[in-house]
Amino acid sequence: MKRSALDAPVTWWRRARRHHAVRRLAQSILVLWAAFTVSFAILYVLPSDPVSIMLNQGEQGMADPAQLAALRAEYHLDKPLVVQYAIALWHALHLDFGRSIQSGQSVTALLEQALPATAALAATALALGLLLGVTLAVASGFARSTWLRGALLAGPSLGVSLPTFWIGLLLLQGLSFHVHLFPAMGNDGWRALVLPALTLAIPTSAAIAQVLSRSMADVRAQPFVEAIRAKGVGRARLLLLHVLPNAAVPLLTMAGIITGNLLAGSVVTETVFSRDGIGRLAEGAVSVKDIPVVQGVVLLAAAIFVVVNLVVDLLYPLLDPRIAHGRRAT
Amino acid sequence: MAGVLPDMSEPVPHDPLAPDAIGERGAARARVRPKRRVPWLALASALVLLMVVGWGLMPRLFTSADPLLGQPLQALQAPSGAHWFGTDQLGRDLFARTIYGASTSLRATGLAVLVALLGGAPTGLLAGYFGGRFDAVVMRAVDVLMAIPSLLLAMAIVTVLGFGTIEIAVAVGLSAIASFARLTRGETLRWRGADFVDAAVVSGVGDLGVIVRHIVPHAAGPVLALAALEFGSAVLSVSSLSFLGFGAPPPQPEWGLLIAEGRNYLALAWWYTTLPGLVVLLVVLSANQLARFAQDSGAHR
Numbered sequence: 001m002k003r004s005a006l007d008a009p010v011t012w013w014r015r016a017r018r019h020h021a022v023r024r025l026a027q028s029i030l031v032l033w034a035a036f037t038v039s040f041a042i043l044y045v046l047p048s049d050p051v052s053i054m055l056n057q058g059e060q061g062m063a064d065p066a067q068l069a070a071l072r073a074e075y076h077l078d079k080p081l082v083v084q085y086a087i088a089l090w091h092a093l094h095l096d097f098g099r100s101i102q103s104g105q106s107v108t109a110l111l112e113q114a115l116p117a118t119a120a121l122a123a124t125a126l127a128l129g130l131l132l133g134v135t136l137a138v139a140s141g142f143a144r145s146t147w148l149r150g151a152l153l154a155g156p157s158l159g160v161s162l163p164t165f166w167i168g169l170l171l172l173q174g175l176s177f178h179v180h181l182f183p184a185m186g187n188d189g190w191r192a193l194v195l196p197a198l199t200l201a202i203p204t205s206a207a208i209a210q211v212l213s214r215s216m217a218d219v220r221a222q223p224f225v226e227a228i229r230a231k232g233v234g235r236a237r238l239l240l241l242h243v244l245p246n247a248a249v250p251l252l253t254m255a256g257i258i259t260g261n262l263l264a265g266s267v268v269t270e271t272v273f274s275r276d277g278i279g280r281l282a283e284g285a286v287s288v289k290d291i292p293v294v295q296g297v298v299l300l301a302a303a304i305f306v307v308v309n310l311v312v313d314l315l316y317p318l319l320d321p322r323i324a325h326g327r328r329a330t
Numbered sequence: 331m332a333g334v335l336p337d338m339s340e341p342v343p344h345d346p347l348a349p350d351a352i353g354e355r356g357a358a359r360a361r362v363r364p365k366r367r368v369p370w371l372a373l374a375s376a377l378v379l380l381m382v383v384g385w386g387l388m389p390r391l392f393t394s395a396d397p398l399l400g401q402p403l404q405a406l407q408a409p410s411g412a413h414w415f416g417t418d419q420l421g422r423d424l425f426a427r428t429i430y431g432a433s434t435s436l437r438a439t440g441l442a443v444l445v446a447l448l449g450g451a452p453t454g455l456l457a458g459y460f461g462g463r464f465d466a467v468v469m470r471a472v473d474v475l476m477a478i479p480s481l482l483l484a485m486a487i488v489t490v491l492g493f494g495t496i497e498i499a500v501a502v503g504l505s506a507i508a509s510f511a512r513l514t515r516g517e518t519l520r521w522r523g524a525d526f527v528d529a530a531v532v533s534g535v536g537d538l539g540v541i542v543r544h545i546v547p548h549a550a551g552p553v554l555a556l557a558a559l560e561f562g563s564a565v566l567s568v569s570s571l572s573f574l575g576f577g578a579p580p581p582q583p584e585w586g587l588l589i590a591e592g593r594n595y596l597a598l599a600w601w602y603t604t605l606p607g608l609v610v611l612l613v614v615l616s617a618n619q620l621a622r623f624a625q626d627s628g629a630h631r
Contacts, residue, residue, distance in 0.1 A: 034474040042486055157622075161614040163566050165573045165586075166607035169593060173604070177597040256477075264479035268570055272593075283574055286485045294489050302477045 024313050028306045035302035036092055039295045040085060044077075074099075075292075097299065098292035100285070107296035110281060115300075118277035121269070122262040124193055125200035129258075132201060133208030134244075140209075141216050141239050153213060159206025164265050168199040168272035185274035196273045200265045204258060211254055216247040249320050256309040263301050372623035375616035382613055385432035395423035397430035397583045406599045416601035418591065428606045431583035435568060438499035438577075438584075442564040445503025447557050450510025455549070457511065458518030459541060468511060475508035481567060488576050495578045498571040502564050513556050517549035524548075555624040562617035569610055585610050 072078045075098065076087050091098070097107035133156075140152035175195060176184040183192050219225065220243055228242055266279030274280075278297060285293035385392055395413075400420030409416040415424035457468040475483065480502075487501035521527060527544050535543070569586030571577055578584045580591070585606055592602030 030470075031474055031477055034470065035477055038471075038474055038478075039486065042490060157618060158611075158615065161562065161566075161611055161618055163569055163573075163589075163607060163610050163614070165570060166589060166603065166610065169589065169596060169603045169607070173596045173600055260477075260479040264481035267481060267485070268573065271574060282482065282485060286489050287575060289489050291489060294486050298478055298482055298486050301479050301482050302474075305477045305479075 020317075021314055024310055028310045031306050032299075032303060033089075035306075036089065036299060037085075039298045039302075040088055043291045043295050044084065044088070045081065071101075092299070097296040100293050101290045102285070102288050102293075107292050110293060111278065111296050111300055114276060114278045114281045117275060118263070118266050118270070118279060121193065121196055121200065121266060121275070121277060122259070124197035125204060125262055125265075126258070128197055128201035129204030129208055132205035133212060136205065136209040137212035137216060138239060138244065140213050141220075141243070142235070153209075156206040156209040156213070159202055160210065162203060162206075164199060164203060164268045165272055167202050168196070168269055171195045171199055172272070192273075192275070196269045196275055199269050199272070200262060203265065204262065207254070207258065207261070208251065212247060212251055215250045216243055219243045219246045222246075249316075252312050252316065252319070255312045256305045259308045260301060260305050263304065369623055371619050375619040375623075378612055378616040379620070382432050382609075383436065385429045386436040387433075389426075389430045389433065392429050393423070393426040395426035397422060397426040398581060406595065406602075408599075409601050409605070415605040416599065418599075418602060419595060424588075424602065424605065427583040427588055428585070428609055431585045431588055431606070434495055434578060434582060434584040435565065435586070438495045438502075438568045439561060439564045441496065441499040442503035442506070442568060443557055443561050445500055446506035446510050446560055446564075447553075449504065449507040450512075451514045451553055453507070454511035454514030454516075455518050455541065455545065458515035459522060459537070459545065465515070469515070472508045472512050475505070476512075478505075480505040481570060484567060484571060485576070488571065493576045495572070495582075495584065498568055498577050502567040502571065505567075506560055506564070509560075510553065510556060514549060514553050517552050518545055521545050521548045551628040552625070555621050555628060558617055558621035558624055562614040562621065565610060565614050565617065 069078075076084050079087070088098075095108050099106055100110055103110070136152060136155055140149050143149040143152055172184055172195065175181045182195050184195075185192070216239075225238065225243065228238055233242070263278065266277055267282050268279070269275070270277045270279035271283050278300065281293060282297040284290070285297065389397075400422045401417075402421050404413070404417050404421035405419055407413055407417040407421075413423050413425060415428060418424055418427070453468055457465040478486075483505035484498070484501040487504055488498055491497040491501060522545065524544075527540060530540050530544055565585075568577070569584075569589070572584050572586030573590045574586075575590065578587055580587065588606045589603045589610075592599065592606070595602050
């Protein structure tokens, strides 16, 4: 990391590097750069000719040579690989990921258009998932009989095994076609949001409940719980005010994974419910091999993951003072 | 799988980074199991998986109906004694299609797990054993791959590879390499510092000998448990990708595709998507239960 020829930046960097936040920020930027490189390698280097992959979709006949050449020039595919990479990286730094092959719109604009709908879906699903997951975990903590406990804990392991698209279709079938409670498709209004959000929330809540109930069991085994109980604190108070906050900290480390899963789940969910959004954009782009859009979505997902993890990491020492700065990697 | 980890003189702490059904960053498990009970759940899971593998290998044994031949007069029949899962819009027996689909779906899943295992485990092993710059590079790469949701990564790979069952299987496998590399590296590091490894090194056993004789047998348990877990999630990924239409072309019976076709008949035929989906759920659930069982019996010895 210390490759600068000048001395002043190096010493500055050495000093700055001691700060946890600076180090984590640098690490995040590195991961983003690497994610760009990986996606570039997959999408532009692996195929022998990305342009013919992109153009061979749809119409049977080969595109005429002039068109091919024009497209190659637009994506700088006529230049050496290193130059292509440098140009693409330079553009990516300016948030320019090229134009969609299919619509001709800029990828950034497409992502911007699609993001709000998916963000609304993911946020609702997350809220629902947290509500459901925490309730389940706490309820299983309350359950005295092992029988009831087992039954409550079977829910999450069932939940993580459910195919997302299947949940969506079952909900559609039940609540939209048989009982006309919610619309089957579209983006309009909160009613259209309910079923997709529920679809995404079920696996999310299962994951949350699994981690939380395990970490609650860990916390309950700690001596401080015994001490609090010896003081005569009731079960409910103990679980909700003492065990749950402590047990919730490990859950926070999962925030990045959960967000990533919500985004990945939105692909299937938005397709099932014909909702506009990032997931549908990705699905459409893959099915017509619109490589720039696919790359844009992948990079967006990586960026969101990195940012969420960075925020969690910086918050972590505030929430749990026992954790020394920088002791926890990733 | 259960007997891979031998008795150790010192208690083996359950690795906090060991995977569980949703992610690997969960807290350590502090459950104590005093008595060995009959693992009914694991047995039932194994039975389900065996049956489904049987479907894949010898579909004729389980159904006499033709999965591709339609009988227009029998279209969209509800489940009955003659058609356990009902029939589809062309009058094809859905139970037969589910059974014949097992072959495609399971082969794709198996291939995905194999790709992930063969790609990830050796990489993690070498990175953990030799350390140094190679390790640093591998771990950075793993971090990056972990930053991209695996379904999206698989979709990106499918964009380049093209559509088809094998293609999505390879894509799903490639996108799971990182988690295998990470777990194997962690296991390798754990055993590399063990006294018996030092003893072997001191008595002149070479790197290859140490890896093959001492590291691999110990690391194999958790890694194979992850493979079982990955089998479950690969079933989900493969069927999701083929549900989205990136897998096998329509006439083929494949689970994800089968459910996707039923999508147009939700209001008319509840059984079309529900019953094949139930099979997928059972398979994933069984794989997860077996993986959990393998992890537990490994960790509590």
